[in-house]
Each structure stands twice: as structure tokens, then as C-alpha cells.
Amino acid sequence: MNIIVCIKQVPDTTDVKINPQTNTLERDGVRTIVNPFDLFAIEEALRLKAAHGGKVTIITMGPPQAKCALEEAIAMGADDARLISDRAFAGSDTLATSYILSKTVSSIGSYDLILCGKQAVDGDTAQVGPEMAVHLGIPQVMFVRRIASVDAKDLVVERMTEHGYDRVKAPFPCLISVVKDINTPRPPSFQGRMRAKRMEIPVLSPADIGCEEERIGLDGSPTWVERIFAPHARSGCTAAEGTTENIRDVAEKIEAKLEHIWE
Amino acid sequence: MGIRIIAEKCTGCGACVHACPVEAIRMVEGKAVIDYDLCILCGACVEVCPVDAIEFEQPSKNVAHAEAKGGVWVFCEAVGDKINDVSFELIGEGRKLADGRGVGLTGVLIGQNISGHAETLIQHGADCVRVIDNEGCRYFYDEVYARILADLIEREKPEIVLAGATLMGRAFFPRVAAKLRTGLTADCTALAIDNDGHLVQTRPAFGGNIMANILCPSRRPQMATVRPRVMRPMARDSARKGEIIREDLSADLLVSRVVVEESVEEEGGAGNVAIADIIVSGGGGLGRPENFKLIYELADVLEAAVGGTRTVVDRGWISYPHQVGQTGKTVCPKLYIAVGISGAIQHLVGMQTAETVLAINKDPNATIFRVADYGFVGDLFEIVPKLTEEFKKLKNG
Numbered sequence: 001m002n003i004i005v006c007i008k009q010v011p012d013t014t015d016v017k018i019n020p021q022t023n024t025l026e027r028d029g030v031r032t033i034v035n036p037f038d039l040f041a042i043e044e045a046l047r048l049k050a051a052h053g054g055k056v057t058i059i060t061m062g063p064p065q066a067k068c069a070l071e072e073a074i075a076m077g078a079d080d081a082r083l084i085s086d087r088a089f090a091g092s093d094t095l096a097t098s099y100i101l102s103k104t105v106s107s108i109g110s111y112d113l114i115l116c117g118k119q120a121v122d123g124d125t126a127q128v129g130p131e132m133a134v135h136l137g138i139p140q141v142m143f144v145r146r147i148a149s150v151d152a153k154d155l156v157v158e159r160m161t162e163h164g165y166d167r168v169k170a171p172f173p174c175l176i177s178v179v180k181d182i183n184t185p186r187p188p189s190f191q192g193r194m195r196a197k198r199m200e201i202p203v204l205s206p207a208d209i210g211c212e213e214e215r216i217g218l219d220g221s222p223t224w225v226e227r228i229f230a231p232h233a234r235s236g237c238t239a240a241e242g243t244t245e246n247i248r249d250v251a252e253k254i255e256a257k258l259e260h261i262w263e
Numbered sequence: 264m265g266i267r268i269i270a271e272k273c274t275g276c277g278a279c280v281h282a283c284p285v286e287a288i289r290m291v292e293g294k295a296v297i298d299y300d301l302c303i304l305c306g307a308c309v310e311v312c313p314v315d316a317i318e319f320e321q322p323s324k325n326v327a328h329a330e331a332k333g334g335v336w337v338f339c340e341a342v343g344d345k346i347n348d349v350s351f352e353l354i355g356e357g358r359k360l361a362d363g364r365g366v367g368l369t370g371v372l373i374g375q376n377i378s379g380h381a382e383t384l385i386q387h388g389a390d391c392v393r394v395i396d397n398e399g400c401r402y403f404y405d406e407v408y409a410r411i412l413a414d415l416i417e418r419e420k421p422e423i424v425l426a427g428a429t430l431m432g433r434a435f436f437p438r439v440a441a442k443l444r445t446g447l448t449a450d451c452t453a454l455a456i457d458n459d460g461h462l463v464q465t466r467p468a469f470g471g472n473i474m475a476n477i478l479c480p481s482r483r484p485q486m487a488t489v490r491p492r493v494m495r496p497m498a499r500d501s502a503r504k505g506e507i508i509r510e511d512l513s514a515d516l517l518v519s520r521v522v523v524e525e526s527v528e529e530e531g532g533a534g535n536v537a538i539a540d541i542i543v544s545g546g547g548g549l550g551r552p553e554n555f556k557l558i559y560e561l562a563d564v565l566e567a568a569v570g571g572t573r574t575v576v577d578r579g580w581i582s583y584p585h586q587v588g589q590t591g592k593t594v595c596p597k598l599y600i601a602v603g604i605s606g607a608i609q610h611l612v613g614m615q616t617a618e619t620v621l622a623i624n625k626d627p628n629a630t631i632f633r634v635a636d637y638g639f640v641g642d643l644f645e646i647v648p649k650l651t652e653e654f655k656k657l658k659n660g
Contacts, residue, residue: 011285011469030286036589036590037590063300063301064300065300087299090299090302090303090304091265091303091304093446094437094447094449095440095441095444095445095446095447098437098441121589122468122469123449123468124449124450124467124468125449125450126433126437126449127433127436127437127440127447127449128437129437130405130434130435130436130437130438130441131437131438131440131441133438134409134437134438134441134442135441139405139406139519139520139521140405140406140434140438140521141405141521142405142430142433142434143430143434145583156524160430160584161342161403161430161431161526162342162347162429162430162431162535162537162538163342163528163529163535164526164527164528164529165526165527165529166402166403166523166525166526166527167523167524167525167526167527168521168522168523168524169521169522169524170520170521170522171520171521174520174521179583180583180586180590180591181583218265218304221446222444222445222446222479222481222482223446223447223448223477223478223479224304224477224478224480225303225304225305225306225307225475225476225477226306226463226476226477226478227306227307227310227475227476228282228284228305228306228307228310228468228473228474228475228476229473229474229475229476230473230474231467231471231473231474234615234620234633234634234635234636236632236633236634236635237622237632237635237636237637237638238632238638239622239624239627239632239635239638239639239640240637240638240639240640241639241640241641242623242639242640242641242642242645242646242649244649246639247639247646247649247650247653248653250621250637250639250650251650251653251654251657252653252657253637254598254619254621254637255654255657257619258541258597258598258619261541261565261566261598261654261657261658262566262658
């Protein structure tokens, strides 16, 4: 089974702290990491490979330093990687990004399965996966929490729904996004790290993957950011002692504020 | 590249360095320098520069509004024959947008045995409801739903199309957008119409630490998924009249390569945190799994859903669908009660848009109090039962 995993390098939000004086974010020295959700996708790919054979290829689009994210995936046990990196890609929104990734997938050759994390923790869109599936003309199953069985031609998975889950059968090739519930990612191994260090990771440009120029970067992006601003900061509260009186007071205030909880 | 620092004008004040959300600007010998490998071309620096030393070319906002005559559309989500509340919230919001643009508001209802909801949607604000009531839409099929909606959009040319940022909306709306090659903005928390008539889509990014206004100026429709519980539905007006259109489907639209073998409902009692009005969440401070009983008792009185932090989910004290936070669900209830939760940033990004937050923690310096409206410091094993008792008294009047 040939599996392609799409990953993204993101800022590590565990490094992000709120400055108590200014109530703003301190971002100094924020590290970059592999998007946490993508680790579940990598792990699932490695498990599928162990059970069914084949090859796991990791792809990412980003600046040159996104190579570190690919090395991390190689160190976990992935076979191969591609870095999609070029100035011309900058400013791509999800539509352009999904197009670029789909062209990359096509340039790699035949595949059975594309695995993605549920969403990236910086953009939080969860849009690139389904948009890729459309560009590639393949079906998708999103928010998968378990791969129940795998046959030669299809696989059966459980996808999350608002009320539980659906058991879904999907044919190869298809695209699947996975949630945290699916597995526990393994740490990179020492041998893996050595391998990652030695590996030459190809860097792909728009020409390498045959992109139409007007479909990438700012030109290829229908959406653009008009303005960025700080969210309305909550002022916080001074915590009171948990006396019966205080508790009654707060319960009454909340009941009044919510305009009758029980109706 | 569309952005450039004009070195002659730059005074080295550093305002842009702080404004940049991705740390792509550094000071080199008293002048700002952009690292183009990191720059995401958001333009945040342009706005804060006091001396206009940053040149930024954005794509032109030219659009033929005339092409999109079909008004504002809302995809109204239904599972089986039940309609999702977010549909009414979006009809309420869609009404405002449609009035702002002077156009009609259409609801699109896809499912099986859902026709009965069409009139209710009109009573909540829709002018027209297009109904696709078909056995082939009994289960949610990404491909089928996307094909049907994209087909209707191409025919009727709405200018705005909205859906709830639910598991369903977030799965198939990107497919629709990609088919139409138009823009889609995920998980919006505010929508407005600007002076040029474009839809301004406000959404949190970087885990809610930054808000961004997104435009889709040159293509139609403008598409967005909207976070549940943020928008308010209009009151029902049973005198309101509108048009109900039953859409006939050609069979090829209903072909799905994916097959739903079974749809299973789970955990009825705990409620769904994503759509709950009130959530009571427990964290590591509970100490032991059986102490979740306190959370359930309080939730029971408040008729609330039960949530948990990543810590308690990872320890198996409560299952993953209950997890609130970055790797779980983002929630937006009217009331969020955080019990024994210190307030890691990953948890805060999942709940800080709650209307009212009450926190209970033994540590007076816990981060959770910074986002709380009410807080108690002390032993949760004493405070929570008292709180449950007080709410019970209020409930029984």
C-alpha cells in the first residue's frame, strides 16, 4: 500500500504564554513543530505499512526550514519525503495550497491512500484535505477515529459524527483525515534520526510539479487577509473564597445573566 | 512578492516587528527587514507602520457583482430527519446579510424526510427554501452533498453561501468551494458586509490568539463555515410566508464511491459539548476518575453537557468526544464551568469564546481565572457540591 501523508510545520503553541502584565502573547523563542494532528496521520500510515507493506511518503509545503518537519517524520519511520518550497507559493490560501499539494501527489505517481491530520493548529481550517480530494478526483472520509479493516480494494473506517460515529467503507485511492483518538504516535528513533540526517530530501518548485502559475500564490488565492487584530481580551476575575454566601451570590448572578436556565 | 519595506522611510520604530503574527520581521541596523520565507502576506505590518514605510500590493477588489444574482444562501444541516440548531442560527445571520445587500435569503435543505422543516426555516427568516428530500441523502455523503450543492450554486449563482462549522459542514463545504474554485473561510465568528458590498469574514487564527478579517473579493460565491452557538436565531414568526422549491435530482448526482454501512449514536446522556448551551468541564484537579461524579451531578442540575481537558481524556477518565481544547472541540456555550482546570493555553483556545466562564481551582494564580468572569479559590470537593445545591434551589424556585 502506497501512502502519502501531508503534514505542516507550525508554531508550538505550548511555548506561547500570556504575559500577565500586558495580557498579550509572548511569542519570543517559539519553536516550530510538526502540526500535532499530523503525527496521528504519520503514525497511522506507519502502522498500515507494517501490516500491509508498501511505502510511506511525507509531503509538506513551506519555507526551506520546513525540512525539519519532514526529517521528524523520517525519524519516526517514513520512507521518503518531498519539500514543496518556492517564493511563488507564498500567500497561498487553502484553495491554492490544496492545488499545489494535489499536483505534488500526482508527480509522485501511484498511491492508494492520502492521510492528513484533522487540521493544522495555526490556521485551523481543515479545508486543505477535502479540497485536495476534489483536485485529485478521489473520495474522502474526514475526522476518522479508527481504521477498522483494510482489503485489497477498500478500507472500512469509523468517522466521527455529532452524535456518535458512522462506519464507512471507502475504495482506494481515497483521502482520509484522522483525529487524535486514532492512535498514540511513536517518538522518533535514534536510527531514524540518523537516516533523516543522511537523506536527501528533494525540494520541488512550481515547474517540478507542473503548476499553472495563475493557480498558486496570491494570484491563485481567492481569499485574502484584509486585517489582523487582537481578540477581545477577557478581563479575568479575582477569585473569591468558596463560602456558601459567595457561592449563592454567583449562582444567582449566573441564573439572572442567562435569563432562566431551565425552560 | 507583493510586500516591501521602503528603507528610506523606515524609522526603525519596531511597530511592525510586534504586529507580525509569524515573526517574519527583524530589525537589522535600525531598519525593518522582512524574511520572505516566513511572511504570509497578511499585511498586519502595513497597518501599524506610522510612517507608511511598507508597500503592499493586494489583489484588486474587482468583481462583477452582477454575475451573482441569487442572494444569500444557507446550507441547513439535518441528520436523518432532525435539523441542527446551527441552521436556525445561520438563517438569522443570513437574514441580516441579505437585508444588508438588499437580496433574498434562501435555505438549502438536504436529507431524507426533512421537507417538514422548510416551513420552520421560513418562519425563522428565510424567503425561500430549496428542498432536496431523497432516499439517497439519508446518510451524509461528502461527495453527494457537495455535488448537489455545487450544482445548485452554479445554476442559481448566489453571492454568499454559509454552512455551520460542524463536522459535516467542515467536511463537505471545502469540496464545494474547490469544485467552484472559489474562496472558503473556516469557522467564522462574525460576518458583515463592507462598503464595497463584500462579505467580511472574521475568524480566529493561531488557536484564537489572533483574529483575522478575510475577504473573497474577486470570486463568487463567497463561502464561509460559521461556528455553532455564535450567531443568534431570529424569533419564530408563524405568520411569515415564503417559497418552498422541491428540487428534482438527476440520478448521477447521487452516486457515492463511499458507503455508510452503519450510523451509530453514542453516549446520549452526556450531551454534545459542541452545541451545548452550558458545559461543566473537569480537569486534572479532580484527582481520580470517580470524582467526575461531582461534574455529572452539577451538569445534571444545569441540564448541561460534560467536558474535559486533554489531561483527563488522555488518562481515560472521560472519552475523547468530550475533550474541549485545541486537539478536541472548540466550544462557545453561554456558560462554561471549569472545575479543577488550571488553564493551559490549549484548553483556553477551545473555550475562551464562552459568554460566561466560572472557574473553580485551588491555585489562586491559575491561568483559568484570567479568562473567567467568576472564580472560586479553594477545595473543589467542598465548593462544587455547594454550587450544585445552590443551583438546585434556584431550579426548584
